Amino acid sequence: MGKKSQHYTTFEPPSRKWLVLLVLVLFIPAASSFFTNHKHRSAWEKRDLAQMPNLESVQDIASFFSKMDLYLNDHIGLALDSNRLYRKIIFYVFRESPIRNITYGKNGFVYLNAHSTKYLNSNFESTCIRGVDPKYLPGLTRKLDTIFKHFEQRNYQVSFAVPVTKIAIYPENLPDNTPANILKACAKYRLGNNNPVLLDTAYSGKHDFYYPLQALSSLKDNPHFYPKENFHWNGMSAHVFSMGLLARMGITVDESIYNERSISTVSADLTDLGFDRQIKAWFYPYSGYKIHRSTRSPSLVKQYYRNATDFAEFKTANPATEQTALVLSNSFGSFTVPHLAPAFKTLYHVNINHLAEDEGPVFYAQLIDSLNPDRIIFIFEDTSLIRETAISTILEYIK
Numbered sequence: 568m569g570k571k572s573q574h575y576t577t578f579e580p581p582s583r584k585w586l587v588l589l590v591l592v593l594f595i596p597a598a599s600s601f602f603t604n605h606k607h608r609s610a611w612e613k614r615d616l617a618q619m620p621n622l623e624s625v626q627d628i629a630s631f632f633s634k635m636d637l638y639l640n641d642h643i644g645l646a647l648d649s650n651r652l653y654r655k656i657i658f659y660v661f662r663e664s665p666i667r668n669i670t671y672g673k674n675g676f677v678y679l680n681a682h683s684t685k686y687l688n689s690n691f692e693s694t695c696i697r698g699v700d701p702k703y704l705p706g707l708t709r710k711l712d713t714i715f716k717h718f719e720q721r722n723y724q725v726s727f728a729v730p731v732t733k734i735a736i737y738p739e740n741l742p743d744n745t746p747a748n749i750l751k752a753c754a755k756y757r758l759g760n761n762n763p764v765l766l767d768t769a770y771s772g773k774h775d776f777y778y779p780l781q782a783l784s785s786l787k788d789n790p791h792f793y794p795k796e797n798f799h800w801n802g803m804s805a806h807v808f809s810m811g812l813l814a815r816m817g818i819t820v821d822e823s824i825y826n827e828r829s830i831s832t833v834s835a836d837l838t839d840l841g842f843d844r845q846i847k848a849w850f851y852p853y854s855g856y857k858i859h860r861s862t863r864s865p866s867l868v869k870q871y872y873r874n875a876t877d878f879a880e881f882k883t884a885n886p887a888t889e890q891t892a893l894v895l896s897n898s899f900g901s902f903t904v905p906h907l908a909p910a911f912k913t914l915y916h917v918n919i920n921h922l923a924e925d926e927g928p929v930f931y932a933q934l935i936d937s938l939n940p941d942r943i944i945f946i947f948e949d950t951s952l953i954r955e956t957a958i959s960t961i962l963e964y965i966k
Contacts, residue, residue: 654841666839676740677837678733679798688749690950691741694734695752698761698953707762708769710958714945715774717965723935724942726775728812729763730800730899731783732948733793740795757784763949777812778949791847796835799902802849803828809906813887816942818910820887824855825909856909857884868917871934872926877901877918881908888912893938895919896946897957903946915940919957927964 620630654665664671668681681689697703711727718725734741738753763778770776783804786792793804800808806828813820831850834843864880872878877898887910894904894916904916915938922930935943947957 651842658840658842665841669837669840670742670745672737672740672742674740674795676733676737676795677797677840678741679837688746690732691734691745691749691753693954694732694950695738695749695756698763698949699752699756701762703953703955704762704765707952707955707958708766710955710962711766711770711774711776714958714961714965718943721936723940724775724816726777726812726816726942726944727952728808728903728944728946729767729776729778729952730805730808730903730946730948731778731780732950733795733798733800735780735949736784736787736793737795763952775812775815777815779808779811782811783807791830791849794833794835794846794848796844796846797837799836799899801833801836801902802831802851805903806849806851806906809903812944813907813910816910818887820909821855824853825851827852827854851906853905853909855885856887858882858905858908859884860905860908865915865938867934867937871930872917872919872922874921874923875917876921877916879904879916881905881911881914881916883908883912883914886910886912890941891915891939892942892944893917893935893940894944894946897948897951899948899951900946907944927960928966931961931964 657663657665658671662671664677666684668679668684668687670678670680672678678691680691681687683689714727715725734753735756738750738757741750741753757780759781761780764780766776767778783793786803786807789803791802793800794802810820810825828849828851830847832845833848835846837844859882861880861882863878868875868878881904889912890910891913892907892911892915894900894907894914896903896916896918897920898918900916901918904914908914919930945961951957
């Protein structure tokens with residue numbers, strides 16, 4: 568009978584060192600999980616992390632281990648740092664977007680193709696396809712006419728200012744893998760035969776409606792004109808837009824002060840990419856106008872709008888006019904109002920994105936009358952205007 572063989576595994580000293588090193592490397596994420604700010608990860612990823620499961624019976628053991636796996640994945644240490652590093656590699660090395668609703672285009676241009684990953688390319692479709700469809704123009708005109716009439720009957724001067732989005736100015740920088748119908752539609756939109764441009768022409772001499780697609784497009788090649796890394800505009804594009812809007816209103820500013828500028832470093836606004844980026848944009852100090860900005864002021868706003876987080880009051884010591892203006896907007900207004908402040912003795916701004924349904928009627932009645940502005944300026948970018956969501960909501964509140 569043969570001798571039973573025995574097999575032994577031995578590790579040479581160098582191998583033992585590498586094995587210990589491997590164990591330590593694998594141990595770091597587990598150990599660091601005890602010092603990780605899991606609330607920070609939850610807020611950053613905009614979701615609730617998996618909770619520690621309880622084993623209530625033997626029959627639930629399969630479900631328990633499944634839930635435990637989710638819990639460990641969500642609470643492993645360094646997950647947030649690793650995720651950021653991964654996203655940076657995708658973005659900077661492979662020149663692709665780590666987020667499906669953000670499009671990485673040509674020449675470093677970045678576009679927000681949708682506000683949700685559930686509706687990819689919906690921003691492109693709304694602007695470039697719906698925006699050139701003439702069947703939507705009559706309804707859009709009727710809604711705007713009603714809003715103009717309502718506030719003018721209350722003795723307010725009314726302006727609709729429509730920021731031009733990047734997709735309308737720079738469609739040539741969309742990537743080649745963009746759906747063909749969108750590429751074709753956006754190229755057509757830029758030619759100017761679109762509903763916002765037609766409204767600008769139709770309202771000329773009747774109401775202050777402003778959509779300067781061609782004027783801004785003619786300046787598009789200026790360095791940092793519309794930061795290619797942003798969704799919102801910033802700096803020169805917002806400045807030029809505001810200067811044209813004030814001219815449309817019949818307001819003249821001192822251009823020797825108004826056009827002072829310098830290049831500054833700001834944070835890019837597409838934070839959904841998952842990491843911070845510092846970019847260049849033009850900064851306009853308007854120092855000669857002596858503007859004081861108070862955020863979260865006037866406090867009166869919170870009495871009518873409980874979820875208000877983006878509102879401000881500008882007081883200008885050397886304004887171009889003695890008027891008071893109220894800007895009601897979505898997020899594009901926040902990037903625009905500093906460039907309008909030199910024109911007014913007092914300028915109020917309220918981002919109305921989170922105005923609740925039960926607050927709307929009182930907000931548009933009592934708050935506006937309490938502030939008693941000489942002029943109301945609505946600011947919604949072309950995509951929002953074309954969708955009609957904001958103006959339809961306003962109509963519901965002022966009935």
